[in-house]
Amino acid sequence: MLEPTSWAGLAPAVAEIYLAIAACVILMVDVFAGRRWPRLTPSLTLLALALGVALLVLFGQVSGRVVLFDGLYVEDPLGYVLKLAGFLFLAFALLYSRAYMQLRSIQRGEYDVLALTALLGIFVLVSANSLLTVYIGVELLALSVYAIIAFDRDNAVAAEAAMKYFVLSAIASGALLYGMSLIYGLTGTLRLDELVARLSDPLTPGVILGLAFVVVAVCFKFGAVPFHMWLPDVYQGAPTSMTLFLSSVPQIAYFSLALRLLTYGLDGAVREWTVMLTPIAVLTLIVGNVVAIVQSNLKRMLAYSTIGNVGFILLGFVTGTRAGYSAALYYTLVYVVMVLGSFGVILLASRKGFEAEELDDYRGLYARDPLLALAMMALMFSTAGVPPFVGFWAKLRIIQELWATSHLALVIIAASVSVIGAFYYLRVVKLLYFDAPPAELPTAAQPSAVRLALAVNALAVIVLGVLPGPLLDLCARLLR
Amino acid sequence: MQGLPLVSILIWLPILTGILVLALGERGIALGRWVSLVASVLTLLFCVPLLKAFDVSTAAFQFVERVPWIAAFHADYYIGLDGISLPLIVLTAFMTIPVVIAGWRVIHTRPAQYYAAFLIMEGLMIGVFASLDSLLFYFFWEAMLIPMFLIIGIWGGPRRVYATIKFFLYTFLGSVFMLVALIYLYVKAGNYEIASFQALPLTLEEQRWIFLAFLLAFAVKVPMWPVHTWLPDAHVEAPTGGSVILAAIMLKMGGYGLLRFSLPITPDASRELYLLIVALSLIAVVYIGFVAMVQSDMKKLIAYSSISHMGFVTLGAFVVYAIVMNTGGVQGAAMGMEGAMTQMLSHGLVSGALFLCVGVLYDRVHSREISAYGGVVNTMPKFATLMVIFALANAGLPITSGFVGEFMVILASFRASFWFALFAAVTLILGAAYTLWLVKRVVFGPVANRNVERLEDLDGREFLILGVLAAAVFLFGIWPHPIVNLMGATMQHLVSQAVATKVPL
Numbered sequence: 001m002l003e004p005t006s007w008a009g010l011a012p013a014v015a016e017i018y019l020a021i022a023a024c025v026i027l028m029v030d031v032f033a034g035r036r037w038p039r040l041t042p043s044l045t046l047l048a049l050a051l052g053v054a055l056l057v058l059f060g061q062v063s064g065r066v067v068l069f070d071g072l073y074v075e076d077p078l079g080y081v082l083k084l085a086g087f088l089f090l091a092f093a094l095l096y097s098r099a100y101m102q103l104r105s106i107q108r109g110e111y112d113v114l115a116l117t118a119l120l121g122i123f124v125l126v127s128a129n130s131l132l133t134v135y136i137g138v139e140l141l142a143l144s145v146y147a148i149i150a151f152d153r154d155n156a157v158a159a160e161a162a163m164k165y166f167v168l169s170a171i172a173s174g175a176l177l178y179g180m181s182l183i184y185g186l187t188g189t190l191r192l193d194e195l196v197a198r199l200s201d202p203l204t205p206g207v208i209l210g211l212a213f214v215v216v217a218v219c220f221k222f223g224a225v226p227f228h229m230w231l232p233d234v235y236q237g238a239p240t241s242m243t244l245f246l247s248s249v250p251q252i253a254y255f256s257l258a259l260r261l262l263t264y265g266l267d268g269a270v271r272e273w274t275v276m277l278t279p280i281a282v283l284t285l286i287v288g289n290v291v292a293i294v295q296s297n298l299k300r301m302l303a304y305s306t307i308g309n310v311g312f313i314l315l316g317f318v319t320g321t322r323a324g325y326s327a328a329l330y331y332t333l334v335y336v337v338m339v340l341g342s343f344g345v346i347l348l349a350s351r352k353g354f355e356a357e358e359l360d361d362y363r364g365l366y367a368r369d370p371l372l373a374l375a376m377m378a379l380m381f382s383t384a385g386v387p388p389f390v391g392f393w394a395k396l397r398i399i400q401e402l403w404a405t406s407h408l409a410l411v412i413i414a415a416s417v418s419v420i421g422a423f424y425y426l427r428v429v430k431l432l433y434f435d436a437p438p439a440e441l442p443t444a445a446q447p448s449a450v451r452l453a454l455a456v457n458a459l460a461v462i463v464l465g466v467l468p469g470p471l472l473d474l475c476a477r478l479l480r
Numbered sequence: 481m482q483g484l485p486l487v488s489i490l491i492w493l494p495i496l497t498g499i500l501v502l503a504l505g506e507r508g509i510a511l512g513r514w515v516s517l518v519a520s521v522l523t524l525l526f527c528v529p530l531l532k533a534f535d536v537s538t539a540a541f542q543f544v545e546r547v548p549w550i551a552a553f554h555a556d557y558y559i560g561l562d563g564i565s566l567p568l569i570v571l572t573a574f575m576t577i578p579v580v581i582a583g584w585r586v587i588h589t590r591p592a593q594y595y596a597a598f599l600i601m602e603g604l605m606i607g608v609f610a611s612l613d614s615l616l617f618y619f620f621w622e623a624m625l626i627p628m629f630l631i632i633g634i635w636g637g638p639r640r641v642y643a644t645i646k647f648f649l650y651t652f653l654g655s656v657f658m659l660v661a662l663i664y665l666y667v668k669a670g671n672y673e674i675a676s677f678q679a680l681p682l683t684l685e686e687q688r689w690i691f692l693a694f695l696l697a698f699a700v701k702v703p704m705w706p707v708h709t710w711l712p713d714a715h716v717e718a719p720t721g722g723s724v725i726l727a728a729i730m731l732k733m734g735g736y737g738l739l740r741f742s743l744p745i746t747p748d749a750s751r752e753l754y755l756l757i758v759a760l761s762l763i764a765v766v767y768i769g770f771v772a773m774v775q776s777d778m779k780k781l782i783a784y785s786s787i788s789h790m791g792f793v794t795l796g797a798f799v800v801y802a803i804v805m806n807t808g809g810v811q812g813a814a815m816g817m818e819g820a821m822t823q824m825l826s827h828g829l830v831s832g833a834l835f836l837c838v839g840v841l842y843d844r845v846h847s848r849e850i851s852a853y854g855g856v857v858n859t860m861p862k863f864a865t866l867m868v869i870f871a872l873a874n875a876g877l878p879i880t881s882g883f884v885g886e887f888m889v890i891l892a893s894f895r896a897s898f899w900f901a902l903f904a905a906v907t908l909i910l911g912a913a914y915t916l917w918l919v920k921r922v923v924f925g926p927v928a929n930r931n932v933e934r935l936e937d938l939d940g941r942e943f944l945i946l947g948v949l950a951a952a953v954f955l956f957g958i959w960p961h962p963i964v965n966l967m968g969a970t971m972q973h974l975v976s977q978a979v980a981t982k983v984p985l
Contacts, residue, residue: 381626386622386623386625386626386652387618387619387620387622387623388619388623392619392622396659396663399659399660399663400553400663400666400667403660403663403664403666403667404667411660411663412660415656415657415659415660416656418656419649419652419653419656422648422649422652423645423649426629426645426648426649427645429629429630429633430633430641430644430645433630433633433634434633434634434640434641434644467549468550469548469549469550469551469552472550472552472553473551473552476552
């Protein structure tokens with residue numbers, strides 16, 4: 001065990017420490033200066049994220065596993081990369097949502113602060129080495145998200161979505177806590193790295209029961225079927241900028257939750273939890289992709305598409321191998337890039353008094369805004385898994401690992417649902433390009449910086465698709 | 481020309497030009513058109529040094545380029561040519577030019593996107609034929625669907641959305657299972673190289689499944705009966721250029737896949753299941769031939785005739801097993817495969833030309849119905865001459881290219897079985913029947929109506945493309961030796977691969 005003897009010893013935790021301070025400072029700045037200079041807080045937040053990246057790169061690099069704080073906290077190259085990605089993804093999310101929130105007069109400093117605390121929760125989860133830390137991370141993230149969903153307090157639909165999420169999430173937290181307490185009681189340790197050694201076949205029924213509760217909680221967070229009921233309502237009900245946040249950055253946390261808890265802590269029970277996850281993954285794939293077909297609301301369609309994609313991520317875990325987890329990691333990162341772009345397009349297509357969330361709002365978008373249409377097309381084809389876009393490699397990786405572990409049935413199911421899924425992504429492209437634009441065109445110029453960000457995002461989908469090597473290698477290395 | 485990465489140029493020159501045209505935008509289309517034309521002509525010119533330097537005496541891959549691409553999968557950017565891929569690449573480069581010219585004054589909506597889509601597709605299609613790594617192959621194979629999806633969907637006819645989504649999903653469904661098979665092979669072989677798949681020993685059980693997965697992908701593309709139903713829809717709705725590329729090049733990818741993947745990777749399963757392919761091919765030849773006869777839409781008729789002609793390709797490729805079984809030797813087997821290849825090339829020229837002819841009429845009258853025409857020869861003599869030439873080539877008349885391939889395949893079929901040959905030869909009657917009847921109703925007879933009366937004959941642009949195609953059809957029909965020679969060594973090698981066994985003892 002390594003105890004921090006000096007400030008330098010704390011360096012691996014620089015991201016969390018910095019983020020906690022930054023959130024407090026920005027909150028204070030907003031309280032005292034937010035009224036007078038409403039643009040200050042958002043800009044400061046972006047600056048803070050950039051600074052966070054700099055600090056992380058300068059001080060936070062670790063070459064191996066470093067355990068801190070009496071075993072509560074672990075930092076490894078995987079955590080380092082995930083935190084970098086977290087900073088980056090959040091910056092994009094905030095950038096996209098700025099104009100949208102200003103137009104709807106819900107641009108308040110608290111949103112930025114809540115996003116930062118949510119990110120802190122994600123980081124804590126990413127670096128959790130103890131059941132306690134896991135729980136703290138989950139709750140910090142969840143509490144921030146409740147508030148974020150309900151942020152537009154005059155919006156009844158959003159409030160309902162927040163309430164729904166709150167109640168269901170509380171139940172899931174309860175399940176998580178209950179499962180953890182069972183496991184703790186039967187093994188006598190909270191530390192994930194010690195837990196590994198104490199779980200071995202045959203598992204006692206108590207541990208399996210605890211495991212079942214943990215799996216349920218993980219699946220709830222992911223939005224896996226049959227614990228997905230909250231997801232479409234929340235995605236549709238929340239203001240689009242909040243949906244963007246919700247659908248993107250926390251995916252890192254949910255991935256880490258599954259990774260740290262199931263594959264590190266409960267690795268001894270890998271046979272049991274893969275058996276539990278398999279039917280869930282299959283159901284998730286099928287329900288997500290099939291139900292998405294009948295949606296007429298783009299946000300709701302993307303919600304079901306998220307569920308379908310979560311199915312693929314879970315399939316990566318179902319393999320029960322390190323290579324499979326790395327495929328899931330790759331899928332998660334790629335998916336976040338794509339979903340950021342997709343919701344970014346919705347935000348940029350919307351105007352004051354026009355939400356652009358119905359599919360029909362996208363008819364003939366090419367005529368109104370060629371760049372937006374082109375970006376959306378790339379993103380849709382990518383999410384459908386068509387080369388040369390990056391989504392193809394994500395699906396390929398998962399199917400590869402399923403084959404490598406001889407999951408024939410799962411391979412066929414995964415391949416079939418990709419075809420079903422292609423249909424509703426194609427339908428969006430059809431609306432964008434094949435349909436004539438409606439007579440009246442709501443137009444308003446968006447700030448060019450945001451459009452540039454979106455262009456970069458769409459370009460990333462292509463570049464990562466044509467040259468997928470580096471990111472694939474990175475993911476493989478992180479989980480060797 | 482030595483030292484230049486010629487094959488890469490063939491792939492990337494059109495793609496990059498396509499992106500450039502897209503960047504020039506609709507406002508820069510006057511320049512964009514010329515840029516497209518120059519790029520497509522240049523692409524064809526870059527084929528010349530390849531043809532010159534190609535060594536016909538070896539089946540090995542030539543002009544090989546290999547750069548590491550995805551280290552994690554041991555997949556390389558690995559391209560090269562042999563006697564199967566080179567002719568198809570030349571055909572691709574050749575057929576893109578008429579498409580570019582044909583759209584010159586006809587496409588008014590979003591012309592920049594139109595040209596960009598065709599150029600990008602040209603590069604992707606050449607990439608499909610040139611890839612020696614199956615992952616790279618699949619990458620191009622799938623990417624190609626996107627421009628075609630857009631071409632049919634944006635510039636197509638009234639039911640274009642239905643047609644293009646059907647086209648996309650059909651082919652996507654087929655290819656996804658090919659991908660599953662490729663990944664299975666990767667897990668066994670450790671890399672995605674096609675050559676290492678061909679060398680990989682596989683049990684009969686494995687081969688059977690892989691064969692069927694491949695077949696699903698390639699049969700949809702060819703298309704073989706009964707998975708052909710997307711093609712008439714796609715053809716009817718696609719704009720002229722889309723139909724040309726679809727018929728001339730895209731269908732060939734199915735045949736190419738059978739020759740490159742199915743036969744060498746799963747030879748034992750091919751031997752076991754060859755009768756299935758032969759049966760499906762003969763059904764396509766005969767049954768679809770009858771279906772073509774009753775069509776009232778010109779494009780649909782040509783589309784069905786394409787399916788029927790492609791039946792010869794699959795028949796020629798698989799008849800080798802019947803020959804081996806019947807005669808005990810592989811003598812004459814290569815002729816079936818060469819016939820299949822020749823048929824693909826000829827069909828590329830002829831069907832492309834026929835779709836261009838329909839396009840010429842459609843641009844003037846805006847109808848594809850046969851009944852809307854009649855007596856076109858009276859007002860468009862030049863056009864009528866050329867259309868009759870292509871129709872005769874489609875019917876397989878000697879001295880046209882259509883005869884060579886069909887004759888070779890029928891000859892090879894005779895070695896296999898009298899009955900195969902008999903059914904295959906029915907096409908000579910059926911093909912003549914539906915094509916000549918089409919010509920009779922459209923071209924000959926008295927002037928049918930006012931529209932036909934007002935028709936103007938071909939302008940210089942149209943005459944140029946159809947004339948060059950007609951010249952190619954004759955040249956190929958009279959003197960097919962260079963092309964058959966080009967693929968000879970590769971085909972001999974392919975036959976030896978196809979009849980070898982890969983089942984581990």
